[in-house]
Amino acid sequence: MKAFITLFATELKLSLRHGDMILFGVMMPVGIMLLIGCVSGPAATALAFSGVASVGLCASGLMGIPLTFAGYRHEKILRRFRVTPVSPAVLMFATTAVQTLFAWVSLALVYLVARLAFGVSLAGSARVFLATFAFVQVSIYSIGFLIASLAPNVKAANVACTIAYFPTLFLSGTTVPYELLPAPVRAFADYFPMTEGIKLLKHAATSGGAGQAAEASGVLPGFLALTALAGVSYLVSLKFFRWE
Amino acid sequence: MNDTKKRVTGSNALEIHGLRKAYGTLVALDGIDLTVPKGEIFGLLGHNGAGKSTTIECALGTKQADGGTVSVLGMDPERDRKELFARVGVQFQHTGFQDKLRVGEACGIAASLYRESRDWRELLERFSLLEKCASFVSELSGGERQKLAVAIALIHGPELLFLDELTTGLDPASRRTVWDYLKALKKDGVSIVLTSHYMDEVEYLCDRVAILRKGKIVMEGTPEDLVAEHNAKNLEDVFLKEAM
Numbered sequence: 001m002k003a004f005i006t007l008f009a010t011e012l013k014l015s016l017r018h019g020d021m022i023l024f025g026v027m028m029p030v031g032i033m034l035l036i037g038c039v040s041g042p043a044a045t046a047l048a049f050s051g052v053a054s055v056g057l058c059a060s061g062l063m064g065i066p067l068t069f070a071g072y073r074h075e076k077i078l079r080r081f082r083v084t085p086v087s088p089a090v091l092m093f094a095t096t097a098v099q100t101l102f103a104w105v106s107l108a109l110v111y112l113v114a115r116l117a118f119g120v121s122l123a124g125s126a127r128v129f130l131a132t133f134a135f136v137q138v139s140i141y142s143i144g145f146l147i148a149s150l151a152p153n154v155k156a157a158n159v160a161c162t163i164a165y166f167p168t169l170f171l172s173g174t175t176v177p178y179e180l181l182p183a184p185v186r187a188f189a190d191y192f193p194m195t196e197g198i199k200l201l202k203h204a205a206t207s208g209g210a211g212q213a214a215e216a217s218g219v220l221p222g223f224l225a226l227t228a229l230a231g232v233s234y235l236v237s238l239k240f241f242r243w244e
Numbered sequence: 245m246n247d248t249k250k251r252v253t254g255s256n257a258l259e260i261h262g263l264r265k266a267y268g269t270l271v272a273l274d275g276i277d278l279t280v281p282k283g284e285i286f287g288l289l290g291h292n293g294a295g296k297s298t299t300i301e302c303a304l305g306t307k308q309a310d311g312g313t314v315s316v317l318g319m320d321p322e323r324d325r326k327e328l329f330a331r332v333g334v335q336f337q338h339t340g341f342q343d344k345l346r347v348g349e350a351c352g353i354a355a356s357l358y359r360e361s362r363d364w365r366e367l368l369e370r371f372s373l374l375e376k377c378a379s380f381v382s383e384l385s386g387g388e389r390q391k392l393a394v395a396i397a398l399i400h401g402p403e404l405l406f407l408d409e410l411t412t413g414l415d416p417a418s419r420r421t422v423w424d425y426l427k428a429l430k431k432d433g434v435s436i437v438l439t440s441h442y443m444d445e446v447e448y449l450c451d452r453v454a455i456l457r458k459g460k461i462v463m464e465g466t467p468e469d470l471v472a473e474h475n476a477k478n479l480e481d482v483f484l485k486e487a488m
Binding site for chain 1: 379
């Protein structure tokens with residue numbers, strides 16, 4: 001536990017020094033929420049909330065986690081941990097915990113902005129919304145772990161992250177509301193895991209829980225797809241992960 | 245290393261029998277046999293690519309050997325990992341650190357990985373690094389980074405030290421500081437396995453040495469005996485004759 005706490009505190013400091021997650025995971029979604037709130041009506045702002053709240057998940061899951069792990073492997077930092085009594089997995093848990101913290105702080109701040117500045121409120125249960133957010137997080141992070149495991153080097157990880165992150169950011173409904181996209185683009189965006197995640201979050205925000213809502217509204221396939229994605233991705237990640 | 249068996253030997257720090265390792269068609273280790281008694285400083289010599297680092301990495305379990313047995317302090321480095329690395333310190337040829345990590349934080353992390361650790365500030369002072377405590381590791385010179393890696397390997401007071409090219413990049417004064425410290429550790433009963441390209445260093449520090457050529461040990465003995473056997477002026481002459 002001593003090692004985890006020290007690693008968590010140090011990794012948090014390193015993230016704050018780098019500033020990437022502050023900028024892309026926290027400040028950017030807060031700014032987008034403010035912008036959408038200022039140029040849209042209350043209904044559109046409420047509709048956009050779930051997507052904007054997921055920007056932090058994209059930044060941490062599709063950039064932060066895979067790039068950090070690929071970098072630590074490349075720099076042989078994970079190998080150094082292998083010759084200590086503590087497994088390098090503890091370092092990875094600490095890093096994931098830091099990324100999780102950023103994603104949830106981002107969610108909290110986006111909600112506060114939406115609530116206090118624009119009067120957005122969750123029609124559904126807050127507990128169900130948070131559980132759905134955690135479910136989407138587990139699913140999206142599995143893509144990050146997959147990239148970290150399969151990318152042969154940092155350069156390949158960078159390319160894979162760019163391919164995963166930017167289309168997700170612009171087409172899945174996180175920054176540009178999904179409803180505003182042309183039909184062909186929406187059809188393409190439907191293949192993105194985050195698009196399904198945001199649909200679940202929107203449902204949780206406006207009615208019931210992910211599973212319950214799924215039956216009622218036809219988002220069950222998305223729910224199952226994200227579950228399958230997470231299961232397969234984590235299994236493949238475990239099988240192919242290399243410390244060096 | 246499927247045939248690795250635990251060998252409980254009271255007097256040996258390291259025992260290697262028939263160690264084999266190949267990278268594709270390149271045979272890196274071709275049946276290495278080594279025994280390092282406790283309290284000894286042992287030097288592993290050879291040209292670049294002779295198999296020194298691979299021997300150390302296979303002995304530590306960070307590389308999977310193709311065959312042979314390894315016993316470190318009477319333990320199996322893969323099976324008894326946690327217990328073993330609480331008693332063993334390792335400095336690799338290349339030691340990576342997280343970007344934007346400060347020297348003090350690197351030491352703090354290292355100390356947190358062990359149940360008991362010594363005061364790392366004393367170690368930094370000993371290696372003239374204390375004034376660099378708040379500096380980023382990336383700002384250190386190559387020699388300073390090397391000294392930091394050695395200090396980190398010593399942080400938990402190990403019984404056995406593996407030092408891979410320990411003084412590469414160090415200025416003469418720093419080399420002497422490290423040498424004196426290692427001599428003091430030997431007096432305290434610490435066993436050391438090191439690799440080096442500096443024959444003066446090896447002659448000054450090592451009780452015994454082995455010369456590796458293309459993955460095989462071609463000579464083994466005390467530096468004095470090897471020099472006398474070859475009627476040479478010094479160990480460097482022996483090395484140049486035998487290691488090619």
